[in-house]
Amino acid sequence: MKAIQTIAVCGAGTMGSGIAQLTAQAGFNTIQFDLSPAALEKSRLGIVAQLNKLVEKAKITAEEKEQILSRIRFSKELADCKADLIIEAIIENKEIKTKLFNDLAVFNDPAVIFATNTSSISIDAIAEGMDHPDKLVGMHFFNPAPVMKLVEVIQGSHTNPLLAEQVYQLAQQLGKVPVICRDAPGFIVNRVARHYYLEAMLMVEKGLITTGQADAAMEAAGFKMGPFKLMDLIGLDINYSVSNIVWEALGCPERLTPSPLQQAKLREGKLGKKTGEGFYTY
Numbered sequence: 001m002k003a004i005q006t007i008a009v010c011g012a013g014t015m016g017s018g019i020a021q022l023t024a025q026a027g028f029n030t031i032q033f034d035l036s037p038a039a040l041e042k043s044r045l046g047i048v049a050q051l052n053k054l055v056e057k058a059k060i061t062a063e064e065k066e067q068i069l070s071r072i073r074f075s076k077e078l079a080d081c082k083a084d085l086i087i088e089a090i091i092e093n094k095e096i097k098t099k100l101f102n103d104l105a106v107f108n109d110p111a112v113i114f115a116t117n118t119s120s121i122s123i124d125a126i127a128e129g130m131d132h133p134d135k136l137v138g139m140h141f142f143n144p145a146p147v148m149k150l151v152e153v154i155q156g157s158h159t160n161p162l163l164a165e166q167v168y169q170l171a172q173q174l175g176k177v178p179v180i181c182r183d184a185p186g187f188i189v190n191r192v193a194r195h196y197y198l199e200a201m202l203m204v205e206k207g208l209i210t211t212g213q214a215d216a217a218m219e220a221a222g223f224k225m226g227p228f229k230l231m232d233l234i235g236l237d238i239n240y241s242v243s244n245i246v247w248e249a250l251g252c253p254e255r256l257t258p259s260p261l262q263q264a265k266l267r268e269g270k271l272g273k274k275t276g277e278g279f280y281t282y
């Protein structure tokens with residue numbers, strides 16, 4: 001196995017930007033690639049702002065901030081993505097992700113590891129269109145990537161187990177808590193947590209509780225965030241889409257039926273914090 005020294009992060013949106021910050025902070029040479037120069041600039045400014053906050057809090061020195069930034073190269077050229085590990089965090093579309101990996105395989109070393117940050121597409125489904133399906137590992141970070149501890153490392157049925165192990169170790173090096181899982185709809189968190197959202201919405205729909213009561217109760221019971229606050233943070237559109245994907249992938253069981261209450265919010269354009277209103281008003 002080749003040691004991982006250079007990491008390319010494809011996609012400079014919410015997740016890609018956070019992952020690039022994380023890998024650079026952990027000392028890896030990082031290439032941040034996106035087709036959109038505007039996304040790259042937004043990512044760069046976002047990372048600078050996050051690092052400035054760390055300097056203000058005395059978590060890093062101003063000199064360390066400059067060193068971290070100097071380890072990240074921002075590029076809109078795919079050809080710059082030559083690395084030991086390539087983590088993709090681009091648009092959630094199977095064909096586009098598969099094509100990206102096949103294009104990258106043409107000019108990368110045969111030992112390259114490909115990781116996908118998909119939150120809902122099957123790892124096997126992406127791998128099946130790839131020229132080297134054994135090289136693909138799921139590496140599912142949570143938002144915000146520099147902060148959230150969990151990384152689900154997904155070993156698909158084509159994945160070389162040695163590469164999954166290497167990605168697991170790398171996640172530890174990044175200061176994360178990796179958990180290996182099989183390629184199943186929703187992986188672990190997005191599957192297990194479905195009921196946290198769906199049951200809460202069902203109870204509100206039936207008039208049994210209010211959103212405020214649900215959140216207050218769950219938070220006092222030890223959950224960091226109540227289900228409605230959490231959905232507003234994630235974005236109701238994203239949460240609804242994951243519900244649909246998991247529900248359909250499991251053969252549409254009644255217990256996981258996506259919520260009509262959430263659907264109604266979407267129709268009204270109330271997507272949560274990002275639109276100023278969801279279950280709460282911001």
Ligand SMILES: NC(=O)c1ccc[n+]([C@@H]2O[C@H](COP(=O)([O-])OP(=O)(O)OC[C@H]3O[C@@H](n4cnc5c(N)ncnc54)[C@H](O)[C@@H]3O)[C@@H](O)[C@H]2O)c1
Nearest residue numbers: 011012013014015034035036039089090091092118119143
């Ligand atoms: N947002 C979350 O909370 C979250 C959490 C875990 C995983 N994910 C997954 O991470 C991935 C990215 O999500 P996001 O929220 O960061 O999306 P985003 O829309 O914020 O960013 C996606 C970026 O990818 C770029 N892009 C699109 N096609 C590209 C291509 N072919 N080559 C290079 N760049 C391309 C876009 O310009 C954009 O900047 C998705 O697969 C998503 O399912 C998201």
